[in-house]
Amino acid sequence: MTMLRQFRLIVAGPLDDERADLLFDRAGDLSVEAVPAEGVAWVAFDRVAPTLVDAVVSGVRDLDAAGVGIDRAVDDDPLVTLEVIAARIGRPVEVVRGWAGLPVPVREHPRRPVYHWPEVSAWLDRHRSPVSPAGGADVALEAVTLALRLRALAPRLERMPPIRSLLYP
């Protein structure tokens, strides 16, 4: 089902303004975040796609085209707004806003509080709409990560076809 898919690609190597220019030239449904002090950067996607796998693979292609290296695919940012919570459970934001007992936001704000998704998800499972597993999201992200690692190793392999044949026993 075509729907919003949210995930991040952790960047390997430099992510400068020129590469960010190329990324934003190519796609308008992403954001780029860097924490130089920790040596980490990622590209976060809000992509509409039939499956998470389709979304992540198309995201990999975007970074490839911009010359941005990729270390791994991971879950979306755990910090969410009421709008994101509402979208994930398919309820109007006004309904979610009115729920008593929602976990305390990590950022109190009269109009735009910010919540920690794992806490919200656990609360929803107990009290409201159980959050259905996102169709094996962990498996999809790990599979893409493994494919990226194999791709990185391929140039150093004596022969690739026998390795590729292992995918189809």
Add this chain to the structure above:
Amino acid sequence: MDEMVGAGVDVEGDRHWLRLSCPGCRGWLGVPGEVPPGPAAQLVARRIDAFTQRHLRCGR
């Protein structure tokens, strides 16, 4: 946007995307510069809110 600057985040707009920088740790966020109102704008606002929250302690 005023609120972000007040929280210690600098905004630079010299491209067709916006760069928000934390003056404390030099972390930065890039978001699309032009987004249609509605759900797409809310998704960008969420990215900005999360970034701002992460840098509340290290911003000036």
